[in-house]
Amino acid sequence: MKIAFNQATTMKYSTLQQDLEVCEKYGYDLIEIRLDKLKAYLENHTVEELKQFFERNRIKPYAFNALEYINHRDEPGYRQIKDDLKFLCEVGKVINCKTIIVVPTFDIGDYTKSQIKEETVKVLHELADIAQAYDTRLALEFVGYPNCSVNTFGQAYDIVEAVNRNDVGVVLDCFHFHAMNSKIEDLQRAEPSKIFVFHIDDCEDLPVGALRDHHRVMPGEGAVNLDLLLRTLKDIGYSEMVSVELFRPEYWEWDIEKTIRVAKESTEKAIKAYF
Template sequence: MKLSMNEATALKCKGTSLEQDLALCEKYGYDMIEIRTMDCLKDYLAKHSIDELAAYFESHPVKPWAFNTLEYFNNLPEADYKETLRKLREMCEWGKKIGCKTVITVPTVGLKKVTRQAIRKSTLACLKEMGEICGEAGMRLSVEFLGHPEASINDFGEAYDIIHELDMENVGLTLDCFHFHGMHSSLADLAQADGKKIFIVHLNDTEDFQFGALRDDDRVWPGDGCIDLDGILQTLRKIGWAQDVLSLELFRPEYYAMPADDVYRIGKAKSEAVIARNF
């Protein structure tokens, strides 16, 4: 099992940058990196070219796992949706350059009194168009449902049903363990899924607050919280999930106050302990 670092995990640590994250991934033996496009990559490209980043990945052991994150895509005003498509095309161009094959996207948050039928209709139409754009570039689109009451898609079963109906080979799901737990998604639903439709798995844990009340800063190191990580990972194995990469993603304020070096070191040890007992 390979381990990826999502840049959010040390995003606000002192001196954070894509360059630092790559160096720490290499120092602590992370195999992959999830690149944050809205800040880390943006800051990198203000001083470097995408060709320089491509050269780095060609000559170093750390490889790009996914672009995180394309916000938002469904039930948007036309101008906002067009901007989402522009960003997607840009990410696809970057991906072709550096060998990153997957774009993670998240559903719109904060919609006011929109029916589930309208959300589903918009989601299917948008993902079809976005999937076609990715397909033309040889890329995958991975949809991350958000375990939050205000997210338009916030449950694994609902998200999977949409992906299943869409039935595009290059469009699948990101299963974030925190979001899976956050709105009490069902292991029974996961057990009925096709593991090949799950492209990305985010590894994390959380404090034991009530369902629907969890927020990103409640995340803790894998194994230090209340999520049934073993249940999720063992179920993924049973349904044929074969991506062979777990990606550590945290947003913990206490961890941001630590040296980034410590975050990478502890994150690796905590993640490997969970991986060792499941794979």
């Protein structure tokens, strides 16, 4: 299983260039590039320079993270989503990054689950039609907060099944899976080919619905049953990649090199019994 670094782990002070150089030093296979970090990088660099970095080094781009709040948007907001999608597809075409994570919207009001499903399926089709021209796929990431319109693995997987396209899949995030008590049975029945991205993380032991990103901790240091998730992934035949994603402000204050090194060591220790 290849190990990736998600830039949220060093989000406050680091840059794309710094993350790339340090991740290369510590032997990461892949990186998930944040949209905001990419735009900041391109203020002083070119896409061609980014391409050359990946050509010269071991680490490779795996996914862009993320197009946020894709469903139940007003017209200007949805237009911005499409513009950012095209931008990422164009960059991805040059650097060979062919997966884009998309995130559902929060606080949408009193829509039913069936209405949310219908809207999200429609939007995913529309966005996937754009991405298809670039041979790029979309990964829907549910968020384990009560106010997110798609907040469990089962709900997200059901939407992806309804879309029924090879270029639309899901993100499995351990923190989000735990945070809203997603059902392990839903993961056990999942097709591994539909899991496009696997985020590993852990968290403090808070009640269902109370967890937020800042409660994340290094893999193996919290309350998430990582053994169950990793064993289930192995059982269903998933082994493509694992990306460490930690939004914890404490880690943002660490030296960047320490954060990246410890994140990789923790990830390797967590997965070694299974992959």
